[in-house]
Amino acid sequence: MTADGVLVLEGRPTAQLIADHLREQIVQGIFRPGQQINESMLAAQLRTSRGPLREALQRLCQEGLLISWRNRGVFVRELSAEDVKEVYFVREAIETAAAKALLGAGQERIDKTCRVLKGIVKDLAKQVAASDWQAIARVDLEFHRAFVAGAENNRLNRIYETLAAESRMCILNLEVSYPRANVLVQEHQNILDLLEARDREGLLDAIAEHMERPDGPYA
Amino acid sequence: MTADGVLVLEGRPTAQLIADHLREQIVQGIFRPGQQINESMLAAQLRTSRGPLREALQRLCQEGLLISWRNRGVFVRELSAEDVKEVYFVREAIETAAAKALLGAGQERIDKTCRVLKGIVKDLAKQVAASDWQAIARVDLEFHRAFVAGAENNRLNRIYETLAAESRMCILNLEVSYPRANVLVQEHQNILDLLEARDREGLLDAIAEHMERPDGPYA
DNA sequence: CCCTCGCCAACTGTTGACAATCTGCATTCT
DNA sequence: AGAATGCAGATTGTCAACAGTTGGCGAGGG
Numbered sequence: 001m002t003a004d005g006v007l008v009l010e011g012r013p014t015a016q017l018i019a020d021h022l023r024e025q026i027v028q029g030i031f032r033p034g035q036q037i038n039e040s041m042l043a044a045q046l047r048t049s050r051g052p053l054r055e056a057l058q059r060l061c062q063e064g065l066l067i068s069w070r071n072r073g074v075f076v077r078e079l080s081a082e083d084v085k086e087v088y089f090v091r092e093a094i095e096t097a098a099a100k101a102l103l104g105a106g107q108e109r110i111d112k113t114c115r116v117l118k119g120i121v122k123d124l125a126k127q128v129a130a131s132d133w134q135a136i137a138r139v140d141l142e143f144h145r146a147f148v149a150g151a152e153n154n155r156l157n158r159i160y161e162t163l164a165a166e167s168r169m170c171i172l173n174l175e176v177s178y179p180r181a182n183v184l185v186q187e188h189q190n191i192l193d194l195l196e197a198r199d200r201e202g203l204l205d206a207i208a209e210h211m212e213r214p215d216g217p218y219a
Numbered sequence: 220m221t222a223d224g225v226l227v228l229e230g231r232p233t234a235q236l237i238a239d240h241l242r243e244q245i246v247q248g249i250f251r252p253g254q255q256i257n258e259s260m261l262a263a264q265l266r267t268s269r270g271p272l273r274e275a276l277q278r279l280c281q282e283g284l285l286i287s288w289r290n291r292g293v294f295v296r297e298l299s300a301e302d303v304k305e306v307y308f309v310r311e312a313i314e315t316a317a318a319k320a321l322l323g324a325g326q327e328r329i330d331k332t333c334r335v336l337k338g339i340v341k342d343l344a345k346q347v348a349a350s351d352w353q354a355i356a357r358v359d360l361e362f363h364r365a366f367v368a369g370a371e372n373n374r375l376n377r378i379y380e381t382l383a384a385e386s387r388m389c390i391l392n393l394e395v396s397y398p399r400a401n402v403l404v405q406e407h408q409n410i411l412d413l414l415e416a417r418d419r420e421g422l423l424d425a426i427a428e429h430m431e432r433p434d435g436p437y438a
Numbered sequence: 439c440c441c442t443c444g445c446c447a448a449c450t451g452t453t454g455a456c457a458a459t460c461t462g463c464a465t466t467c468t
Numbered sequence: 469a470g471a472a473t474g475c476a477g478a479t480t481g482t483c484a485a486c487a488g489t490t491g492g493c494g495a496g497g498g
Contacts, residue, residue: 097312259449
């Protein structure tokens with residue numbers, strides 16, 4: 001049931017639904033890097049046929065999460081150290097752009113975004129207290145995604161969605177534990193405060209620092 | 220025949236080949252915005268079947284050049300004024316990031332990139348002299364693509380590829396003629412000069428100005 | 439005249455089968 | 469023994485047919 005009161009049965013294209021499902025599975029590490037995706041087997045699991053599944057796989061290939069070798073199949077992308085650097089470099093660029101857009105968008109949007117971010121920071125603190133690393137990674141990225149979403153730029157969001165997925169793959173597969181978990185909450189709170197204060201220079205510096213930390217990126 | 224002397228018959232996946240072909244057709248305006256893609260007809264034209272074609276279409280949907288409505292088909296995306304703003308905003312962000320990466324990458328990469336850009340500017344001047352607007356749009360974007368390519372960041376390049384395609388759609392479909400064509404050559408030459416001089420601030424400003432021109436973006 | 443209902447053609451969504459290719463292993467030759 | 473060859477199984481690439489949905493068109497009723 002939508003907001004209009006209209007029931008739309010599976011309104012989105014099947015390939016997109018399957019792709020979203022698989023993306024989630026990939027970032028959760030259910031498919032390991034380098035692992036081949038067996039089309040027949042996976043299609044059977046998903047109660048569909050190879051056609052729609054292959055269409056979904058092509059979407060994820062275009063996104064860069066999977067890689068396709070002709071006559072060999074599609075495989076979960078393995079992220080090299082170079083890839084990790086790339087992801088965090090581009091994430092910084094996108095978040096910086098989002099910050100600029102957000103600051104130029106008026107108080108209302110900033111307030112709205114801050115309200116969302118506050119809730120996420122609170123959630124983050126809870127997960128840090130519980131030392132649930134998987135959840136910390138998820139909530140951490142949820143913060144950044146919400147931040148970028150504040151820019152209300154569809155292309156920025158779409159791009160960041162993929163980068164966030166790749167980041168989760170990094171965290172999961174490089175098995176990087178979060179160093180100094182309490183600093184993590186502090187840093188996100190800092191970004192939030194700077195946004196609320198509309199401190200342009202401070203915010204841009206904080207984002208750059210957050211992404212280029214000397215002890216290596218982690219989220 | 221590859222550089223290794225090995226003949227690889229169609230090494231790339233079919234869906235990718237078809238997607239690349241269609242992307243080119245779309246930016247050339249052979250498919251009009253809002254137009255439906257008839258799968259059977261197009262598959263027949265390409266001497267293939269609907270299966271591989273649909274996989275290619277899904278790639279372009281993921282890219283955002285096409286849009287898929289369930290049980291209705293896929294259509295060429297129509298770009299609103301808001302979309303155009305988004306594209307140019309993100310392009311500025313990506314080019315800015317590329318400039319930063321390039322400046323921090325050492326003289327060798329900068330020189331190599333400048334050599335490429337010089338050739339493109341020369342080509343641009345030629346097309347401007349000939350007043351071939353279609354070619355001007357192509358070469359203009361070739362300049363920016365080469366600029367971003369200098370950063371040697373695969374994700375940056377991939378993202379920019381889509382943005383460049385969308386830009387060409389804008390130019391073609393909004394039928395925006397290039398204002399002040401000679402200034403066009405001058406501006407690109409300026410960016411090139413600033414890069415060669417490693418003038419960080421000047422380069423970043425020039426990029427921002429180039430993308431945020433008051434008379435509206437054009438390429 | 440306008441609205442509604444039901445039919446029809448066209449198209450998309452899905453499936454199962456067939457063809458082509460690759461990988462691994464056993465066999466054979468040097 | 470080591471390398472090359474041929475075979476077998478599995479998997480991907482491709483296709484054509486079938487099923488389901490949509491939107492338009494015309495007949496019929498208010």
